[in-house]
Amino acid sequence: MKLRTHVVASTILLLATLPALAQQDGRKHIVIGRTPAEVAKSPWSDAVLVGNTLYLSGYIGVDAHNQVPKSAEEETRLAMEELKHTVEAAGMSMEDIVKIDVLCTDLSLFPPFNSVYRTYFKNGFPARTFTGSSQLLLGAHFEITGVAIKAGK
Template sequence: MRYVAPALLAMLLATASQAATKVKHFAPEGVPASLTNAPPFSGAVLAGNTLYIAGTTDHDPATGKPGADATIGAKMVLDSIKKTVENAGLTMDDLVWVQIFASDIKDFAAFNAVYRTYFKGSMPARAFIGARSLLGGAHFEVMGIAVKSK
């Protein structure tokens, strides 16, 4: 019986800590101007120190068209991810998990050549998945999770 009070106190503190976690939503980056109000999702959600980044494609915000080739597409989508991460007060090196969907698995090397240039430290855990076709003819869709360094 004497262990009930400490256990109850620990549960209450954990609940209070979870309730105190601040959540902030960010608009999607890189969405063409014609679709700014259309997406039914947040571009990213910061919950405490963890940023959850929604799927982001390699569409030019000005034209709504994907990159002309895989290298340009990779740069476009990673620039968008970088902007999202930085808007939340984090850096690309805070990414801990990244998932890449590619319309053509043959673009693996082209994507990697660009991807490496966005990190200074250790690389995040990652998956590269062939998806056959992506929304709007995109070459890539990238999503991930970043944790704010202390």
């Protein structure tokens, strides 16, 4: 019983200090389009802003019903729109993205992915990897992650 009381007390102390730790290290967690109940069940943030650097979680292209579209182009567009929306919510633009990583379950979809992807960048492209993956959540073909850096901060 004594050990259990100590663990509970330590956990309460740790939880009480978490907001202070988050403020001290300058992290801002970006969460978009989820209810508080969904956020409580979801062990991730859409992005984390540390100083002038934004770390973006993985985005898949699904519609309002969480369904993957039949077209690779539409799936890419939906994923890129979610990524863009998150970048803008952090006060940045697509031009601030410096690195993109793409997981893809079918490498023959490289051309249709690129046809949509290229429309999101006007002044040069971020560094990028495009890697094969055997499976992604919800049957998606693509998952896109990235890093953005706001210049001048």
